[in-house]
Amino acid sequence: MPRRSWVHRVSKGWAAATLTAVAPSLFFWVIWTLTGDYGSRSYLSMSSGSCLGWDIYDQISPWAYPVKAVPLFSYGGAPLIVLGFAGWYLSVRRGRAGLGRIIGRCVAVVLLVLDLPLFLLPTLDAALGPACEAMWGPPELLSRQIGWGLYDCLPPILVLLAVRAPRRAFVRRGPVVRTAAAVLAVTAVVLVPAASASPGKVSTERELDCAGFGDGTVKGLSETDKRFLCAVRGYDRPYDSGVEGWDEVSDQDVVAQGRQLCALATRHGGDIHARAVQEAPQASLANMLAGLCPAVTRARQAEAGRQQAEEDAYVAKKERACAAHPxxxxxxxxxxxxxxxxxxxxxxxxxxxxxxxxxxxxxxxxxxxxxxxxxxxxxxxxxxxxxxxxxxxxxxxxxxxxxxxxxxxxxxxxxxxxxxxxxxxxxxxxxxxxxxxxxxxxxxxxxxxxxxxxxxxxxxxxxxxxxxxxxxxxxxxxxxx
Missing domain, CATH: 2.60.34.30 (Competence, DNA-entry nuclease inhibitor, ComJ)
Structure with missing residues (x-):
């Protein structure tokens, strides 16, 4: 391949890596400009137990986040990629293509070290079972975490592809390599759009029509879901702020977590005080489940009936004692x-x-x-x-x-x-x-x-x-x- 064509091809690879890195920031900037909502949402994780992926993440995050806060790694690492491209280009101009490849590989390795755990660790816990999967939050949040983790690995992979040594002849890749490339491509197509979807809406009291005046404008939620959200957010209690930690979690995530907790409570006869329910990551929602979870509703009605029967029997006993007086x-x-x-x-x-x-x-x-x-x-x-x-x-x-x-x-x-x-x-x-x-x-x-x-x-x-x-x-x- 002529030298000029090779340099031009590699430069396009560096440009693709830079655009891929900066694309999410541009996307959310456009969303914020058009809607005023950047899409940022928080989720309070309340979990117990130990899972390998989450434990590793808990150990590395204290130093990983300060490093990623360095301006060089902002915008998906785009400044580092641009700096690496400059080093590669100067090396090639001086006839030291090998040094340029080393610079490119160093850039890719640094970005992969920072980004690959955000894809591998939640994927590992998701494979270990529902308990470990719940450590990362609602299923929608876990999907976005894995999707964005995979997407963040694309820029350094593009850098590695760009700086690979030029081949003098076409070499057909083996079936293993072709299969792996196809799987990665399909995974990216499936997960990245899901990850880039809107993180969800946090509806207001009026939008949910918690007061029952017919002002609700929220679509896609049943009346049961709306009542559950009103209770969780404290909209139906004038002097209550709702369940702490869930006020900024999207409607869909709150309902999804409530239904997961409902399924767990149903397996225990609707008892929200069962140990498994109280130890669940979303256990703080348990007291609000009655309207969402039929099993909990039935259990509460049965308990209320039992307590009423005990109270009636107690009162009747006192009344009989009074009636016995002459x-x-x-x-x-x-x-x-x-x-x-x-x-x-x-x-x-x-x-x-x-x-x-x-x-x-x-x-x-x-x-x-x-x-x-x-x-x-x-x-x-x-x-x-x-x-x-x-x-x-x-x-x-x-x-x-x-x-x-x-x-x-x-x-x-x-x-x-x-x-x-x-x-x-x-x-x-x-x-x-x-x-x-x-x-x-x-x-x-x-x-x-x-x-x-x-x-x-x-x-x-x-x-x-x-x-x-x-x-x-x-x-x-x-x-x-």
């Missing part, structure tokens, strides 16, 4: 008498009339307190239940102190005549007032307080209350016992 036999016939098991939170059960809700009144003798349209009665040691009997009268009933530990009577002003008594759980006892708005007296009888304070786990139905409401104009509280 009924109060009043001295005179009341207008109404009702019994109920009421549950207290923060010591008291409450009474109120429509439009008079507010802070509970201060208790007299730590038992009963009233305000205009409001009533409060001690019923438990902070949290618990009481067996309550309520009696409404049209006149003052006879005083009863026998069998009761405490008896206190207070005045009550009814603005509407609609007083009702209630706890944090249990029925609401209505119509305590018999003669409409006006002045009344409320007499409260109690037994069981001493037992509650003395015993860590008092028996069911330990606290009994008898509440009598009757007309009366007196305002002064009276403690009878």
């Amino acid at each position: 009924r109060h036999r009043p001295k005179i016939r009341p207008v109404r008498q009702r019994r109920a098991t009421l549950w207290a939170e923060f010591w008291t059960i409450g009474g109120e009339e429509d439009g008079y809700e507010g802070d509970p009144p201060e208790l007299v003798e730590n038992l009963v307190g009233t305000g205009r349209g409001t009533l409060a009665i001690w019923a438990a040691d902070e949290i618990g239940h009481a067996c309550v009997t309520v009696e409404s009268y049209t006149r003052r009933p006879p005083l009863e102190t026998g069998g009761w530990e405490e008896v206190v009577e207070v005045g009550y002003e009814s603005p509407t005549g609609s007083l009702q008594l209630y706890g944090v759980d249990g029925p609401v006892l209505k119509d305590l007032i018999t003669r409409g708005p006006g002045s009344y007296r409320v007499r409260v009888h109690l037994r069981g307080r001493k037992l509650v304070y003395q015993v860590a786990y008092p028996p069911d139905g330990a606290v009994e209350l008898l509440v009598q409401v009757f007309p009366g104009t007196a305002k002064r509280p009276v403690a009878y016992k």
Whole structure:
């Protein structure tokens, strides 16, 4: 081959290597210019265990990244390739073609040392199995990693081809070489376009229509996928920022990771607390899986049903204990008498009339307190239940102190005549007032307080209350016992 033609061919090889190296940067620059989105996305890897490829990558990345940050290696190594071409050209001009080949090979080796691990290491872990593959993130991210790693190896390979020694005669390559070249070409055709595809969109709350106002513009996602993304990003929780580490991960990657975690949870009966689920790289998504994963939804419904059954059985047991107490036999016939098991939170059960809700009144003798349209009665040691009997009268009933530990009577002003008594759980006892708005007296009888304070786990139905409401104009509280 004439010397001039050979130099021209090699120069085109160097130019091809330079353009190949700088092409991705130009591509994303054009994308950024047109859309304002450079396409950069981050992914938080939360993994456990050990995989060969990832372990090697973890060891070499602390020194590899600072080296690649040197301007000489920017733009895919294009400055180094240009510098190597200048050294090769000067060597050839001075008749030292061998030195030029050494310079070219050194450039190629340096770039391959920096770029080849980014292709080989994730490929190795992908071959070792799903657990190691997950160390590198979602499948889409792994594909891009392998694709770009392979693409980054093309410029140094083009340099090596460009500086190879010229042959005087055509030599037909063997079948192994031809097969290897074909495989590399096909791999590049398949993986590089996938790697250069858009890294994915991170949709806004409005685009996902998390509020349900019909503003959603996102295409290609099911309603289930959208609800899952709303939960992960915290769009459906006014005071929650979502799952940490996933706010900049693309919609497709988040959904893909959620479905992988769903498959793992399904194999464990929908239990997101299973060890395999909690140790998965994307375990932080587990609490958001219910809307995306039917198995998790069914497991949660079953657990909620079990807890509700336990709660119902617990309440029923307390109610049976209260029902076992003998009924109060009043001295005179009341207008109404009702019994109920009421549950207290923060010591008291409450009474109120429509439009008079507010802070509970201060208790007299730590038992009963009233305000205009409001009533409060001690019923438990902070949290618990009481067996309550309520009696409404049209006149003052006879005083009863026998069998009761405490008896206190207070005045009550009814603005509407609609007083009702209630706890944090249990029925609401209505119509305590018999003669409409006006002045009344409320007499409260109690037994069981001493037992509650003395015993860590008092028996069911330990606290009994008898509440009598009757007309009366007196305002002064009276403690009878």
